[in-house]
Amino acid sequence: MADSFFKWDQERLTTHVEAMDNEHKKLIDIMNRLFERNEAKAGKAELQAIVRELASWTVTHFDHEEKFFDTLPYSQAAVHKKIHADLITRLKGHAAEFDKTGVLTPAFFQFLKTWLTAHIMGIDTKYGVIAAQKSA
Numbered sequence: 001m002a003d004s005f006f007k008w009d010q011e012r013l014t015t016h017v018e019a020m021d022n023e024h025k026k027l028i029d030i031m032n033r034l035f036e037r038n039e040a041k042a043g044k045a046e047l048q049a050i051v052r053e054l055a056s057w058t059v060t061h062f063d064h065e066e067k068f069f070d071t072l073p074y075s076q077a078a079v080h081k082k083i084h085a086d087l088i089t090r091l092k093g094h095a096a097e098f099d100k101t102g103v104l105t106p107a108f109f110q111f112l113k114t115w116l117t118a119h120i121m122g123i124d125t126k127y128g129v130i131a132a133q134k135s136a
């Protein structure tokens with residue numbers, strides 16, 4: 001597992017929901033691959049394919065996550081969905097910019113990193129708490 005850009009940190013990032021943790025790990029894997037191939041100066045077509053994979057997996061993951069927390073008494077569901085929609089808009093904006101310029105900017109990687117730390121740690125862990133209470 002490539003972890004040059006972002007390393008999975010069980011203690012800080014776990015939602016205590018194994019299926020969601022596995023999906024987050026896959027997300028991080030794709031981001032790391034994008035970072036590494038970009039560092040290795042891979043061609044635009046290859047990077048574009050990874051950006052598309054990231055966007056498509058993100059859409060899939062958000063869909064799985066929303067279906068999961070909709071089964072819980074989770075009061076932040078609507079806000080969480082709105083945040084997902086905003087993240088997808090921003091991700092697609094970065095992807096469109098890359099299509100035009102062929103350059104993956106530091107701002108793009110910063111966005112990915114912030115998303116991981118702020119969203120997984122600050123937001124996703126909240127449904128984890130509810131899920132743990134439900135199964136306790």
Ligand SMILES: [Fe+2]
Pocket residue numbers: 065080084119123124
């Ligand atoms: Fe989320």
Ligand SMILES: [Fe+2]
Pocket residue numbers: 024061065120124
């Ligand atoms: Fe998530």
